[in-house]
Amino acid sequence: MAKESFEKEIDIWTEKYRPRDFEDVVGQKEIVKRVKAFVESKNMPHLMFAGPAGTGKSSVALITAKKLFGDKWRENFLELNASDERGIDVVRQKVKDFARTKAFSGPFKIIFLDESDALTREAQQALRRTMENFTGTCRFILSCNYPSRIIDPIQSRCAIFRFTSLSEKDIEDIIKNIANKESLKVDSKAVKALYEVSGGDCRRVINLLQASASISDAITDETIYQIVSAANPQNIKEILEKAIAGKFIDAREKLLDVMLKQSVSGLDVIKAVQREVWNLSISDDLKVRLTEKIGEAEFRITEGSDEFIQLEAFLASLVLFGKK
Numbered sequence: 001m002a003k004e005s006f007e008k009e010i011d012i013w014t015e016k017y018r019p020r021d022f023e024d025v026v027g028q029k030e031i032v033k034r035v036k037a038f039v040e041s042k043n044m045p046h047l048m049f050a051g052p053a054g055t056g057k058s059s060v061a062l063i064t065a066k067k068l069f070g071d072k073w074r075e076n077f078l079e080l081n082a083s084d085e086r087g088i089d090v091v092r093q094k095v096k097d098f099a100r101t102k103a104f105s106g107p108f109k110i111i112f113l114d115e116s117d118a119l120t121r122e123a124q125q126a127l128r129r130t131m132e133n134f135t136g137t138c139r140f141i142l143s144c145n146y147p148s149r150i151i152d153p154i155q156s157r158c159a160i161f162r163f164t165s166l167s168e169k170d171i172e173d174i175i176k177n178i179a180n181k182e183s184l185k186v187d188s189k190a191v192k193a194l195y196e197v198s199g200g201d202c203r204r205v206i207n208l209l210q211a212s213a214s215i216s217d218a219i220t221d222e223t224i225y226q227i228v229s230a231a232n233p234q235n236i237k238e239i240l241e242k243a244i245a246g247k248f249i250d251a252r253e254k255l256l257d258v259m260l261k262q263s264v265s266g267l268d269v270i271k272a273v274q275r276e277v278w279n280l281s282i283s284d285d286l287k288v289r290l291t292e293k294i295g296e297a298e299f300r301i302t303e304g305s306d307e308f309i310q311l312e313a314f315l316a317s318l319v320l321f322g323k324k
């Protein structure tokens, strides 16, 4: 039994149902139309995707790269996160390394800089120079929540696209599609609850839907509210304790559960883990070694590795440490 569940692949629905094509993007019609036109002409300026979380910014950037570069999109698309504490120098070095080689297919490469409004003004000045230096070979897509936090010289170099929170109807469409494919029954009150709780953040809707589906195939508004209220950062400690006690499968399941219910990213989990490690009843020596592992996982996640796999690997090392 345990073996079976270990081998069972864990689907993360936000990835499974991430739009693959411009036509799959719900809402954001004007944006999709204009970005599609850039792709068709194989030419585009730097872009700025602004707007709230879970509205399709990363998805549209990915689709853009896939459409422009086809099979070769990975070689021509660099994803960076500006909120990465190691700062603008790392970003600039990576851009340099990436930009040095000519684009494999297509006239330029794309650098997607997530959370660009996390950069300080000085860092943004440096970014602006980098953008100027590599305009010949690269196009930037800057993603941010608040465009007003981006300095004017960068704003004026970008075509700005304002993503809006998805409407109740959009959210309903997304829920219906997933419910259909996963054979779920989601009643109309549950749809309303999902919309209200999420505030139009599609990632949160899908995560809550997946968490609900693990409880029942028939989802009501009560299921949703129950899940939302059960979300608790304390759960992280429980996950760590399970892993150290050698209960890998349990720990992994609980981890997925927390990520879905709280709609937290891998990076958020890692930060919470870092805080919780010091509250565990384990030796100081072990705490130090775990902290080192946390650093590794954090590094790999910010480098763009699959976050769930990195967290799983981290849990696996906890199990191994726990055995010693």
Ligand SMILES: Nc1ncnc2c1ncn2[C@@H]1O[C@H](COP(=O)(O)OP(=O)(O)OP(=O)(O)O)[C@@H](O)[C@H]1O
Binding pocket: 013, 014, 015, 017, 018, 019, 024, 025, 026, 027, 028, 051, 052, 053, 054, 055, 056, 057, 058, 059, 060, 114, 174, 202, 203, 206
């Ligand atoms: N407009 C949309 N149409 C269909 N699915 C969407 C849309 N927006 C978001 N989603 C779903 O939500 C998930 C997260 O979306 P995405 O990563 O594109 O959000 P984002 O705008 O980049 O958010 P953040 O600001 O948090 O990075 C996607 O994998 C997809 O499943």
Ligand SMILES: [Mg+2]
Binding pocket: 057, 058, 059, 114, 143
């Ligand atoms: Mg994103």
